[in-house]
Amino acid sequence: MTVQTTDLKELGRLKAPAGFSERVLSQAGIGDTYAVFDTVLGPVHVAWNGHGVSAAMRVGSDEEFEEWFEREVGRPLTAAAPPADLAARLANELGGRRGLRFDLRGLTEFEQSVLRKAREIPRGQVRPYGWIAREIGHPRAVRAVGTALANNPIPYFIPCHRVVRSDGVIGNYGGGGPEAKKQILSLEGVRLSKLQELARSGYRYEGVRSTKIYCYPTCHHARRAQERNVVWLHDEAEARAQGFRPCKVCRPPAAAA
Amino acid sequence: MEGVERVFERMVHEHQDRLYALGYALTGNRHDAEEVAQDTLLRAYRALVTYSPDRVRELKQRPWLHRIAINVARNRHRGLRPRLVELNGSEQDTTPGPxxxxxxxxxxxxxxxxxxxxxxxxxxxxxxxxxxxxxxxxxxxxxxxxxxxxxxxxxxxxxxxxxxxxxxxxx
Missing domain, CATH: 1.10.10.10 (Winged helix-like DNA-binding domain superfamily/Winged helix DNA-binding domain)
Known part of the structure; x- marks a missing residue:
């Protein structure tokens, strides 16, 4: 057969196969890939790239996860076999041993600082939204903190579920609604009924008479105190009036002088 | 770093078809075409991250990528004739209708x-x-x-x- 230049030009109109760009970007460590992992929370879809874990969600299907990722993150995403050690690192993270790297590039600086601060809350403890706002230097941005946590692309692993309302209401949860939030907190050893009972009675801090220190009720140091030394406090003014100072570990607010 | 990644993402989307067609023309089958295109882009990325922002900006992407692709194809097929026969069933064409x-x-x-x-x-x-x-x-x-x-x-x-x-x- 004879080949004409029009045949050659036709060859030039070939298209790369479906998924090609995603594969290349993922190989370069830019695009994201995902797999489903069995965890203590059940199956979790987790996405990662060259910078670290970029998203996680408990969903019913791959399609659902891909749609959610497209909406929330907006980068190309393909299913792939995970790196060998990722399953173990995810399990460690949920068990309270930190070792994961996260890719938060798509988020604003404010959102990133909120999520980094949430990560400092130890397993089995909770903090109010206002605590995060104060700690990151935006004490009045409590609502914005709530929004940033609700949009956390990596729930469970970045523990936004450990941030609760100070009135004891569990509050919204981007990782599967209030019920999921309760379930995860219980799994981590938080005694929710006790916490809510305290909140309903208006008690926000636990003071320890022997040390004259007051803490958030789930603080490790508060929980170590003997029952007979514990005194429940409504607010920081009351704490100050009774001669307590804020705990340096859980850092509740100090009363205005 | 992020700048280079953006540049590369755009580069992949803009040139993927062209590089795939080039790979196909030089190797004669889909599998090798995809490998040539992929190797070319990954080599390009490894080079890009070492370039200064000015150099990245002034880069003439089309000839640069073609030069890399030609080298990739040459290295793969040194001493070999391009494969002519495709394995059945492994190809997905983008044109509609059998x-x-x-x-x-x-x-x-x-x-x-x-x-x-x-x-x-x-x-x-x-x-x-x-x-x-x-x-x-x-x-x-x-x-x-x-x-x-x-x-x-x-x-x-x-x-x-x-x-x-x-x-x-x-x-």
């Missing part, structure tokens, strides 16, 4: 078979000029050859592809 697909498949096969029969220097020249639609200047830049050499190689390739006598073409 008839159109079969017809186009047959045409593609004939064209790549004819290209595979050319000496490499003719094949590269004619592929860059007519499959990839580069100008003679760009093709010369990509191949690192004088424009006149590229022109005469393209000319000879076309003669061979049209079935004209090789000996006379070499006179």
């Amino acid at each position: 008839e159109a697909r079969a017809l186009r498949q047959a045409q593609l096969h004939d064209v790549t078979a004819a290209l595979a029969g050319l000496p490499p220097r003719y094949r590269e020249a004619v592929v860059l000029r007519y499959v990839q639609d580069l100008s003679y200047d760009e093709a010369a830049q990509v191949l690192g050859q004088p424009v006149g050499t590229v022109k005469s190689n393209v000319h000879r390739a076309l003669k061979l592809l049209r079935g004209e006598n090789h000996d006379r073409a070499n006179d």
Whole structure:
């Protein structure tokens, strides 16, 4: 057969196969890939790239996860076999041993600082939204903190579920609604009924008479105190009036002088 | 770093089809075409991250990527004739309809078979000029050859592809 230049030009109109760009970007460590992992929370879809874990969600299907990722993150995403050690690192993270790297590039600086601060809350403890706002230097941005946590692309692993309302209401949860939030907190050893009972009675801090220190009720140091030394406090003014100072570990607010 | 990643993402989307077509024209099958295109882009990325922002900005992506692709294809097939036979069932064409697909498949096969029969220097020249639609200047830049050499190689390739006598073409 004879080949004409029009045949050659036709060859030039070939298209790369479906998924090609995603594969290349993922190989370069830019695009994201995902797999489903069995965890203590059940199956979790987790996405990662060259910078670290970029998203996680408990969903019913791959399609659902891909749609959610497209909406929330907006980068190309393909299913792939995970790196060998990722399953173990995810399990460690949920068990309270930190070792994961996260890719938060798509988020604003404010959102990133909120999520980094949430990560400092130890397993089995909770903090109010206002605590995060104060700690990151935006004490009045409590609502914005709530929004940033609700949009956390990596729930469970970045523990936004450990941030609760100070009135004891569990509050919204981007990782599967209030019920999921309760379930995860219980799994981590938080005694929710006790916490809510305290909140309903208006008690926000636990003071320890022997040390004259007051803490958030789930603080490790508060929980170590003997029952007979514990005194429940409504607010920081009351704490100050009774001669307590804020705990340096859980850092509740100090009363205005 | 993030700047380079954005540049690369755009580069992949803009050039993927072109590089895949180039790989196909040089290797004659889908599997190798995809590998050539992928290796080219990954090499490009590894180079980009070492470049200064100015250099990245001023880079002429089309000839640069073509030059990398030509080298990738040469290295893969050094001493080998391009593979002509495709494995059945592994290909996904983007054209709709089985008839159109079969017809186009047959045409593609004939064209790549004819290209595979050319000496490499003719094949590269004619592929860059007519499959990839580069100008003679760009093709010369990509191949690192004088424009006149590229022109005469393209000319000879076309003669061979049209079935004209090789000996006379070499006179």
